[in-house]
Amino acid sequence: METLYYILNLLMQFFEYGVFFYAVFIMSSYIIIAFVSAKIVKEYKKQQEVTDYEELLTSPMLPSVAIIAPAYNEAMTIVDNIRSLLSLHYSNLRVIVVNDGSKDDTVQKAIDAYDLYKIDYFYNERIPTQKVRGIYKSKNPAFSKLIFVDKENGRKADAINAGMNVADSEYFACIDVDCIIEPDAFLKMIRPIMQAGDKKMVAVGGIVWLVNDALIKKGTLIQVKAPESFIARVQVIEYFRAFLLGRTAWSAINGLLLISGAFGLFHRNTAIAAGGYKHDTVGEDMELVMRMHVYMRDRKEKYQVGYIPEPLCWTEAPDNYKILGSQRHRWTRGTIECLSIYRKMFFNPKYGVLGMLSYPYWLFAEWMAPFIEAGGILFFILVALLGLVNWPFFFALLLLVYTFSTFFSIFAIYTQEKSYYKYREVKDILMLTLTAMAEPIIYHPRVTYWALKGNFDLWRNKNVGWGNMTRTGFKKK
Secondary structure, eight states: OHHHHHHHHHHHHIIIIIHHHHHHHHHHHHHHHHHHHHHHHHHHHHHHHTOOHHHHHTOTTOOOEEEEEEESSOTTTHHHHHHHHHTOSOSSEEEEEEEESOSSSHHHHHHHHHTEEEEOOOOOOSSOOSOEEEEEEESSGGGTTEEEEEEOOOHHHHHHHHHHHHOOSSEEEEEOTTOEEOTTHHHHHHHHHHTOTTSEEEEEEEEEEEOTTOEEETTEEEEOOOOSSHHHHHHHHHHIIIIIIIIHHHHTTTOOOOOOTTEEEEEHHHHHHTTOOOSSOSOHHHHHHHHHHHHHHHTTOOEEEEEEEEEEEEEOOOOSHHHHHHHHHHHHHHHHHHHHHTGGGTTOGGGHHIIIIIHHHIIIIIISHHHHHHHHHHHHHHHHHTTOOOHHHHHHHHHHHHHHHHHHHHHHHHHHHHHHOOOOSHHHHHHHHHHHHHHHHHTHHHHHHHHHHHHHHHHTTOOOOSOOOOOOOOEEO
């Protein structure tokens, strides 16, 4: 019995002191991230006011860019999305859509809409991929920038590698084919590359936001609205926090470990030299960025991973818990795999900010958080059953955590609205604010569960592939 009380006392001390300091660390880091990001966004907006993008568009020094868009069962949106890519304002551009063995009529929809025909094309397989069944171009000169690749299924990483093999550009952009890209997105993405000086800009990311229930006309975003469903609205807030606040802050110190697979720009030869996208991880976007960091640092080359704190890419969010849970499950597995592969970074001064700050933060704040939360809940149930809970202190602490979480989300909404004013109706902001208040109670427990399940399934080596996301399609005007 004494041993049991001794163990219980140790657990109580851990959760009273250890978890307290962990919570202080998390909250403090969020506050720093929020205000650093807000300052960076403000400075960026000032720079944009004096930048002449028309002059940049006609510059003979404009690097060549190939957009690589993997497509898997995208029949609902393939035509509009290709149209959107072809309408981008960038003179030195190629659009490469890679059909990764779709089981629906994605290929036929593209052939019919863009008058495609199969061509003889030299396929330089610098990175091994699944078999390419055919490469298509359009008979219509208006679509001369388009190349459509049809290949056997090999998952997203294999599709992007095939696109890199087809491309001949200096940079390639990795985007999801279900995205809507702002017309001047690549002019803004290329600007830090042209201003990098003696540093090689190996990758540039941009803000990805959600377009559910927005109005789309011929592949162009007309009006953004707060999604009607709670599931989509809460993801909008998540994206505000992650892209507008989190990644903006990390990019300021060249400590960005992740550029979204939905929208990123990479130096093609560096990506190929580093080995391209890996097939044996579901976190291929994060893994490639981390590998490129290691590749450049091991060679002691000057480089940078940049970031544009502006909404340049819009995509459709999962609109039911089953699909969303599958997505978050894969994200968790991808994070774990990447942290495991590059564990040599952990507090390793050789990797600078990455090793001493970025990697430890991802480990403690991203990976460990669900375990701390779940452990805290189980411990609370135990001490409640034993009658050892200080209820006034418990409710005060619960209110503090809830208030902080809600405040951080509302701050993200406020920063977005003040900087970019994308939601023009008051009811949209009100709906997002109410969603932020409900998120910690209704939604966050599910996120914790999906993260724990991702860890558990990885440990028992349960395989989860790319998976399907059923699209509802964009609203059209």
